[in-house]
Amino acid sequence: MFELHPQLAQDCIAVGDLPLSRLLLMNDSQFPWLILVPRRREVTELFELSAADQAQLQAEMSGLGQLLKDTFNADKMNIAALGNMVSQLHIHVVVRFRVDPVWPAPIWGKLPPVRYEGEALEQRLAELRAVLGKHFNFVEADK
Structure with a gap:
């Protein structure tokens, strides 16, 4: 059974x-x-996925990247699988802007996180629901 890494x-x-x-x-x-986590047990590397799962993950990364780029008018999309801190396979899909606080450097470890609060979280989730559309199985966000 799939379990999300506690750090994620x-x-x-x-x-x-x-x-x-x-x-x-x-x-x-x-x-x-956003982060994509394949719902597969004990997978830490892309090449450990079956060929069908690799193709599906590529489709999800590309589709999500395109949606986010268009929605947020991104200057660049950063899509990466690092796994140095959390070994469970997960793909970061990050919208970047030339005016963001760390451009052009990578985002990891540059700034302490600023957590979503109340209405800001609801607004971001509403934006995501609008662009992901009706073919997506949403869950209730943890608040």
């Missing part, structure tokens, strides 16, 4: 499920930042 559960807000992946919102309001 602590740092993120569950948004819902795509066909393969759990979609999480990183609880840092400084960046539109």
Whole structure:
């Protein structure tokens, strides 16, 4: 059975499920930042997924990246799988702007997170629901 790594559960807000992946919102309001976590047990690397799961994950990454780029009018999308701190396979999909506080540097470890609060969280989740549409299985966000 799939279990989300405790660090991801602590740092993120569950948004819902795509066909393969759990979609999480990183609880840092400084960046539109989502994370895809394939719902597969004990997978730490992309190449450990079956060929079908690799293709599905690629489709989810590309689709989500395009939706976020268009929605937020991004200057650049950062899509990455690091796993140095959390070994469970997860893909960061981060909207970047030339005017964001750390551009052009990577976002990791540059600034302390600014957690979503109340209405800001509701607004971000509403934006995501609007762009992801009716074919997405949403879950209630942890508040």
